[in-house]
Amino acid sequence: MATKQVKTLKIDGMDISSIQGSSILEVAREHDIYIPTLCFVEGLCAVGSCRLCLVEIEGSGKLLPACTTQIYEGMSVITNSEKLLKYRQMILSLMFAERNHTCAVCVSNGHCDLQAMLQILHMDHIKVPYMFPRLKVDATHDRFVMDHNRCILCSACVRVCDEIEGAHTKDIEGRGIKSNIITDFAQNWGDASSCTTCGKCVQVCPTGALSEKGKAVSEQLKRRSFVSYLKSMREDVL
Amino acid sequence: MSEMKTIHSLEELEELAEVLREEQKSKSRITVCTGVACSSLGSEELAKELSEESKNLENCEVKKVGCKGLCALGVLVEDDKNMYHSLKKDDAKNLLAMMEGTQESSEYILSKDIPFYSKQKKIVLENAGYIDPDSLDDYIAADGYKALFSAISDMERSEVIDEIKKSGLRGRGGGGYPTGLKWSTVEKAIGDQKYVICNADEGDPGAFMDRSVMEADPHRVIEGMAIAAYAVGANKGYLYIRAEYPLAVKRIKLAIKRAEKFGLLGENICGSGFSLKLDVRLGAGAFVCGEETALLSSIEGKRGTPTPRPPYPAESGLWGKPTLINNVETYANIAPIIRNGGDWYAKIGTESSKGTKVFALTGQIKNSGMIEVPMGITLEQIIFEIGGGMALGREFKAVQTGGPSGGCIPRDHLNLEVDYENLKSVGSMMGSGGMIVMDESSKMVEVAKFFMEFCMSESCGKCVPCRVGTVQMYEILKKISKKDGTRKDLALLEELCDVVRNTSLCGLGQSAPNPVVSTLRFFKEEYENLLVESRCHISISKEA
Ligand SMILES: Cc1cc2nc3c(=O)[nH]c(=O)nc-3n(C[C@H](O)[C@H](O)[C@H](O)COP(=O)(O)O)c2cc1C
Ligand code: SF4
Ligand code: SF4
Ligand code: FES
Numbered sequence: 001m002a003t004k005q006v007k008t009l010k011i012d013g014m015d016i017s018s019i020q021g022s023s024i025l026e027v028a029r030e031h032d033i034y035i036p037t038l039c040f041v042e043g044l045c046a047v048g049s050c051r052l053c054l055v056e057i058e059g060s061g062k063l064l065p066a067c068t069t070q071i072y073e074g075m076s077v078i079t080n081s082e083k084l085l086k087y088r089q090m091i092l093s094l095m096f097a098e099r100n101h102t103c104a105v106c107v108s109n110g111h112c113d114l115q116a117m118l119q120i121l122h123m124d125h126i127k128v129p130y131m132f133p134r135l136k137v138d139a140t141h142d143r144f145v146m147d148h149n150r151c152i153l154c155s156a157c158v159r160v161c162d163e164i165e166g167a168h169t170k171d172i173e174g175r176g177i178k179s180n181i182i183t184d185f186a187q188n189w190g191d192a193s194s195c196t197t198c199g200k201c202v203q204v205c206p207t208g209a210l211s212e213k214g215k216a217v218s219e220q221l222k223r224r225s226f227v228s229y230l231k232s233m234r235e236d237v238l
Numbered sequence: 239m240s241e242m243k244t245i246h247s248l249e250e251l252e253e254l255a256e257v258l259r260e261e262q263k264s265k266s267r268i269t270v271c272t273g274v275a276c277s278s279l280g281s282e283e284l285a286k287e288l289s290e291e292s293k294n295l296e297n298c299e300v301k302k303v304g305c306k307g308l309c310a311l312g313v314l315v316e317d318d319k320n321m322y323h324s325l326k327k328d329d330a331k332n333l334l335a336m337m338e339g340t341q342e343s344s345e346y347i348l349s350k351d352i353p354f355y356s357k358q359k360k361i362v363l364e365n366a367g368y369i370d371p372d373s374l375d376d377y378i379a380a381d382g383y384k385a386l387f388s389a390i391s392d393m394e395r396s397e398v399i400d401e402i403k404k405s406g407l408r409g410r411g412g413g414g415y416p417t418g419l420k421w422s423t424v425e426k427a428i429g430d431q432k433y434v435i436c437n438a439d440e441g442d443p444g445a446f447m448d449r450s451v452m453e454a455d456p457h458r459v460i461e462g463m464a465i466a467a468y469a470v471g472a473n474k475g476y477l478y479i480r481a482e483y484p485l486a487v488k489r490i491k492l493a494i495k496r497a498e499k500f501g502l503l504g505e506n507i508c509g510s511g512f513s514l515k516l517d518v519r520l521g522a523g524a525f526v527c528g529e530e531t532a533l534l535s536s537i538e539g540k541r542g543t544p545t546p547r548p549p550y551p552a553e554s555g556l557w558g559k560p561t562l563i564n565n566v567e568t569y570a571n572i573a574p575i576i577r578n579g580g581d582w583y584a585k586i587g588t589e590s591s592k593g594t595k596v597f598a599l600t601g602q603i604k605n606s607g608m609i610e611v612p613m614g615i616t617l618e619q620i621i622f623e624i625g626g627g628m629a630l631g632r633e634f635k636a637v638q639t640g641g642p643s644g645g646c647i648p649r650d651h652l653n654l655e656v657d658y659e660n661l662k663s664v665g666s667m668m669g670s671g672g673m674i675v676m677d678e679s680s681k682m683v684e685v686a687k688f689f690m691e692f693c694m695s696e697s698c699g700k701c702v703p704c705r706v707g708t709v710q711m712y713e714i715l716k717k718i719s720k721k722d723g724t725r726k727d728l729a730l731l732e733e734l735c736d737v738v739r740n741t742s743l744c745g746l747g748q749s750a751p752n753p754v755v756s757t758l759r760f761f762k763e764e765y766e767n768l769l770v771e772s773r774c775h776i777s778i779s780k781e782a
Contacts, residue, residue, distance in 0.1 A: 176697035
């Protein structure tokens with residue numbers, strides 16, 4: 001294996017060195033610097049779609065997502081500022097307003113990444129009007145339920161199904177505000193023959209959109225560490 | 239063309255061009271505009287009739303050609319002496335009589351000295367409206383493929399790139415990125431396989447420049463791409479054309495086939511060892527697929543959604559290989575630059591923006607149509623001299639440039655010299671070249687709402703600020719235009735503009751707020767007058 005080059009950079013004023021090819025997020029986590037994320041799942045391709053991990057790069061006016069941006073020599077990253085907090089709060093508001101997140105009656109109440117993010121970003125109200133769309137709940141699968149009302153379209157389920165399980169049962173249809181998670185050819189999940197019932201999608205889903213049937217709210221804790229473990233196994237084989 | 243064979247060298251090409259030119263000189267030629275607008279007025283039928291009627295005239299050929307520009311006065315027909323306008327599909331006999339001088343024609347003759355033509359400068363459109371787009375002969379007679387052959391036989395790859403750098407050409411797809419710089423990045427990128435791509439997805443509402451260039455002069459685009467491929471070291475290329483442009487697709491495909499047949503494309507071009515295979519890919523009409531990373535996903539057969547840059551396509555593009563992506567009009571400028579030199583091109587335009595720009599001039603203006611003007615021309619000259627002023631005798635109010643990513647420019651800025659930086663400084667942008675002229679009857683909140691609705695329905699939905707933010711902004715605009723909006727709504731609208739602009743993933747979301755921001759900048763009172771608060775104010779003062 002070719003030796004990897006080391007890059008030196010600053011994150012929030014701290015001098016740091018790390019390997020070329022790492023993302024800002026990876027390096028920040030190595031050094032216990034917290035950057036909020038929702039669409040990022042360790043072990044899956046980063047897509048940069050939730051926009052919560054945006055950071056400032058000194059000297060450039062543009063904000064860049066920490067999950068997809070690679071470090072380079074001499075860069076200086078700011079992970080937290082008043083401006084970033086304001087933007088993150090508005091983005092989270094938009095996410096909450098888009099669909100029907102009524103936490104009190106949700107299977108993930110208390111262990112939902114979306115809900116937790118409200119506290120992390122110090123939010124006590126949503127800044128934009130709720131949109132109240134009418135959406136379906138698909139309970140046709142034997143073991144799992146998909147509640148579109150609680151989906152934030154992070155695409156983690158699509159990616160894990162494709163990249164790790166290799167089934168590609170899930171995908172996104174439509175565009176813009178009409179985007180929607182589908183199973184196979186937009187069939188009921190229960191009729192989707194490519195689904196292996198592995199349940200990986202349920203585990204990576206950050207909200208209560210994907211849940212297991214017959215489990216109490218307190219039992220719906222999600223486990224994600226398997227993803228990077230499976231990915232590293234796969235890389236060792238290949 | 240039947241006796242034409244594979245062309246092996248620049249000398250052979252030039253000899254052939256000379257022969258073809260002599261042949262053309264010996265004939266008189268009637269060209270009928272079959273561009274978008276004239277076709278809809280029956281120019282195809284007129285051309286057919288003209289060919290029938292002129293059959294027994296000696297040495298006369300009738301040619302169907304691309305857009306002649308002054309769409310408002312179609313159908314346009316030209317012979318060796320005059321241009322005729324406002325013709326109808328059954329005017330063939332009359333027209334021939336006028337051409338022979340046996341019928342009064344002054345009413346129909348359009349002088350080429352009018353500002354509409356004299357103030358323009360044609361580089362990209364130099365052949366448009368004169369040559370038969372399906373004829374390789376016509377293109378070669380107009381010095382076609384000469385630039386490609388001289389580049390291949392007389393110039394190093396780096397010299398070609400230097401010439402483009404010297405010209406100062408910037409991307410015509412909207413962003414205005416320096417073309418020479420992009421080429422040299424792709425040239426320097428490490429990779430055994432490289433690609434060139436032509437972005438012909440033209441999705442801005444009201445824009446038809448790229449379409450017209452492809453329909454009027456398809457070989458010019460191909461020649462530009464071939465020169466680019468030679469310069470960056472690519473041997474494979476794609477033209478990504480939207481499926482709504484079937485005629486452009488047909489003409490480009492035919493042009494590729496003919497060029498291949500005569501050795502102008504394909505294997506071992508000009509005996510140099512340089513090869514290039516070009517293919518067409520169709521876009522399914524999603525605006526976002528014009529964004530370069532979404533376009534690449536679409537060609538790869540994936541869902542057409544943007545991916546974060548960096549990495550830029552120049553380093554990691556199609557199937558991860560270094561890829562050059564340029565716009566149709568950008569490529570259409572290349573051959574003339576190589577033929578006449580970068581310095582020649584750099585003499586035209588302003589300090590920061592060189593050359594010309596094609597605009598689709600539409601809206602409440604007299605001479606609507608397609609124009610090509612030197613950079614640095616003022617908006618006033620475009621609208622009141624070339625455009626002939628307002629159509630309905632009303633006052634000018636604003637001009638919208640840059641489509642859904644651009645903004646509205648009010649009359650105070652009519653003396654603005656058109657270039658990339660100046661348009662940006664007034665909150666608009668060059669964009670791909672739509673120019674919509676609005677008179678005093680236009681309502682700016684409605685204009686902003688129209689473009690926001692466009693962005694909302696064209697958002698790919700991948701990232702949150704654009705997917706949800708555009709809908710929230712649209713709802714507020716709707717509310718304000720129905721006179722239900724409050725000061726608080728307006729403040730939220732302004733905050734959303736800032737968030738969506740700075741946090742969206744791709745250019746669509748990043749520029750979606752522009753029409754709102756620019757109308758708020760210049761026409762804020764129109765928003766304020768519609769607010770609930772100002773309504774109350776008026777009714778109270780009336781009662782008092
Ligand atoms: C939403 C969106 C739509 C775009 N549509 C087009 C298009 O239709 N045609 C085009 O040439 N460029 C379009 N672009 C710009 C391209 O991403 C890219 O910058 C351009 O093709 C580069 O070519 P140039 O350097 O020659 O301008 C679009 C960009 C965005 C963000
Ligand atoms: S179902 Fe869950 S994992 Fe899938 S996109 Fe929606 S929120 Fe993300
Ligand atoms: S800005 Fe809009 S179009 Fe671009 S990636 Fe985000 S949702 Fe898609
Ligand atoms: S975690 Fe980076 S954009 Fe979502």
